[in-house]
Amino acid sequence: MRFTVSWLKEHLETDASLKAITDKLTSLGLVVDKIEDKAEALAAFTICEIMEANKHPSADRLQVCRVNTGSEVLQIVCGAPNARVGLKTVLAHPGDVIPSTKQVLKVGKVRDVESFGMMCSANELLLGEESDGIIEVEAEAPVGESYAKWRGLDDILIEIEVTPNRPDCLGVYGVARDLAATGLGALKPLKTHKIKGACPCPLKATIKDQACPHFMGRVIRGVKNGPSPEWLQKKLQAIGLRPISALVDITNYFTYDRARPLHVFDADKIQGNLNVRLSQAGETFQALDEKEYTLSDDMIVIADDSGVISLAGVMGGATTACDETTQNVFLEAAFFDPISIAIAGRSLGIHSDSRFRFERGVDPTSTLPGLEAATQMILDLCGGEASEVVEAGQASDFRTHIAFNPARIESLGGTTVPHERVISILEGLGFEVKGTGKHLSVLTPSWRFGMDHEADLVEEVLRVEGYDTIPAVPYAERPQQKPLGAHQRRRFEIRDLLANRGLTEVVTWSFMPQKDAEPFGGVPESLVLMNPISQDLDRMRPSILPNLLKAVLSNQNRGAESVALFEVGPQYSDPTPQGQHMMATGVRAGVFAKGGWNEKKRGMDLYDAKGDVLAVMELAGLSPQVEAKAPNWYHPGRSGTMRLGPQVLGYFGEIHPRLLKVFDLKGPVVAFEVFVDRMPLPKRKTTAKPMLTLSPFQAVDRDFAFVVGAEVPADTLMKAAKKADPTLIEDCTIFDVFALSDGQKSLGLRVRLQPKDHTLTEEKIQEISEKIIVSVTQSTGGVLRG
């Protein structure tokens, strides 16, 4: 919402400074977005008159003018085709800054003729696009005066943001009322007009289908529709509206002055009488914006015998539009249901000042006063004779009574306001207050909607007083509890863990295109957005991996040799809350190293990803089973699943070579996915760790080399070894693997024996070694290598 200070002061008697006004507006909840003082940049530019214009001695297109500035006559060289004797225009003096170029004007010679100033085009002053000629100022303009002042540009423009609950402030009068309630000034009463019709209204109006509650209008005959007077044009231009014609400008004026949209029809173009009804599906309508709209079956329209001539409250029609030949008009003032207007405007994609106000709520009692005031202005500016008013339906009353205990201001608002001040604020805003003490009955004004609680009144009082009067109270009681539950905390711990393992955290979209989702299991139709922002982001992600693979590619394309990324976030299998899974998903691509001079580079492999998953599992205190299979986006021979019983906790492995090709990636790329919230929480309630007994006796390491079938999992061998003496064998690990010919492989097994109550003798070690060999041989068919 834009208005100028002088427009505001037509409704508000005040001496307050600009700063006081704008500060108060923000404090009222009408936050000031912009304050624009065009005069500031234009202060130096004055009106001048060309006394003589002679051809430049050496340039055909230039003229040497003698220009009266009001105090002297200057010689100025000008190239504008419209420079001529008697023209009043705008002068820039040497030293002035030209707004369009930000350059300081200097005295100069143009083709050897001295020039002591410049006559300006609208473009040079940033007042319009016209740059071919200099500005033509009205003949009656006083030479020597500031051009900005003459044009009314010295009026400061204020732009405020109006929240959807304040349609009353979409008119200057409503803004003035709010300011007056704060005590910053006095609201000037509106002039009321009562126009006696010269004749009955020749057009009848009827409401069908309960399309609207209240419709009024009248015919005004014998009007002359030309450009509106200068003062009205300046007013509208100042707030960025283009003057069109007197009749249209008058309706725009009331839209912005009173938040009262009106519409004028050319009465001679109306066929038959007026019907306010709901549109029929498929009906078409030629709107003022020169487009044809096809209507659905639920839009409020004004129709005549020819069909729809106006989309009520949204936009008038082309067939009944007023132009300079218009002589008789029908002026409409009505109240339309906000929801219907919103639906119609939105479904047709029409934005208008009228729609903007009607869908937020127009004061239903402003119909007749608006009609009368606009009629008066038409009679004043366009002449003519008004008929009586035709009316259908009646004004709706949306006001509510609210039982109000002013003590709520303190108990809800946290501050006290004296009783008399409460009453005066509410009355200043147009509320009617009855009752005394704790038992007030407050009637809301007709221009405010959706107010039915004490809280609404508390807000009214507080915003007029200013929220800055509420003292900030810190919380005294602070319940001592951990902000994060165990599952939530684990996500942060996993982030830290993975970052410490060299992976960098990313945050990627929750949605992705079908072609990315499909190879990762895809999603059901129920996870496809009905209105995606683009086809590239049209469905919820079934896995985070496609996003990470794309991120790997973009980083590799930027030259990254080693890319290790993870995301902790949701993926989706169905639209229910249970179908949203919290994941910790990561990828590693390229080499495992930073490429230092003292490092050996190696490619990432399966075991990096397995290490990542196991680290996450260990964080949760879990030792899951590993199965040598995984979903089909992994390499079938180089991937695994971690599970606890039937519960899948995660996958890891090399990304399937076919997918690497799809994603245009150089391999290998390894990845892992962990279902974070499936990892069970520790059952133990205590913070104490399990007891640790440190043995005083030396541990002993023994190495074995077994030849086993190539298909035998190393894990089977380690488990078999461990089984030989579970108490004495503390740890088994594989220190060497190499393939032999004939489908065999050699596994180097290191076993650590940790005695707890006596030092191991060589005989004892030998005995256990024998047991290990037997156990391994039985379980794997392997033999000790000679």
Add this chain to the structure above:
Amino acid sequence: MGGQTIDKICDKGFPMDTLDELKSQILGEIEHATKLAVLEDVRVSALGKQGRLTLLMKELGQKTPEMRKALGAELNALKDVITQALDQRKAQLEEEVLNARLASETLDVSLPPRVMPQGKIHPLSHALDQAIHIFGQMGFVVAEGPDIEEDFYNFTALNIPLEHPARQEQDTFYLPPSAEDRQPLVLRTHTSPVQIRTMLKQKPPLRIIAPGRTYRSDYDATHTPMFHQIEGLVVDKKTHMGHLKGCLEEFFRLFFEDPALNLRFRPGYFPFTEPSAEVDALWKNGAWLELGGCGMVHPNVLRNCDIDPDEYQGFAFGMGLERITMLKYGIEDLRLFFESDLRWLNHYGFAPESRE
């Protein structure tokens, strides 16, 4: 080296002179030993089993007690002197060896060190961690809800009726209706539905924050279709707007590490709060920057959650995580948060477990 016997020495009658000669001979050898191995040879030839001094000492046994006494003392004194000289020379030579080694062992310390691969934490996670920590100190606990919401939780229960302009302004993403009702599902446009889910599940007093992903169909320099909010909700019997101001003042001052941060609360409009407010901070450049919205929970919202608004009241607030993160860390381009560009992440990311 010829073996001089005690007899010979005694025979000469100048045992002392002969011993002196031996002494200067051995000490001379020690002094001239320039390698540890040579020195060891000298030690062996003097004090070893067949050493010159050792042999003299062995002979002592055959002497008369008088001679044994006199000569023994001399020999012992000589042994001490030689031992000391050997030790000294040994230390000296070892020192020389070490110095020579050190002189040959220099490394170029200007070479880059060995680096461990180190990942970074995304600035959004880092900032969220800070925020949770600060709110945690004030007694808030984290509550969560799903990204895919029912219309009821995202709009209706929050006092946003179907054709409300506020609902239209939010550019909602829709998913197909579930089988039972024909109402489309939505991607939550704010974290406020978590308020509703929490109030329907738990009874007051409540003090929660709800951080999470939110979605609106908007994509330009200052909007992304996915972003994050932190919602807050307090419901009890006496919390009022003064507490709301106090709570957010404390939070923002701690979060931005500026105890004098100037905040402005001005009236705003949200269907789910009444009174409603916008919170602005006076930033370093002298401009008021919007940080979030807040207000007292609307009585209709409480009622929609079976909480009696005549008995309970409270406040709610919401803020954009990206916005406060950008302000705190001077990050300028919103879109880069989601681009996974390692150059950006390495610059704006944080070391794990770092807390300010």
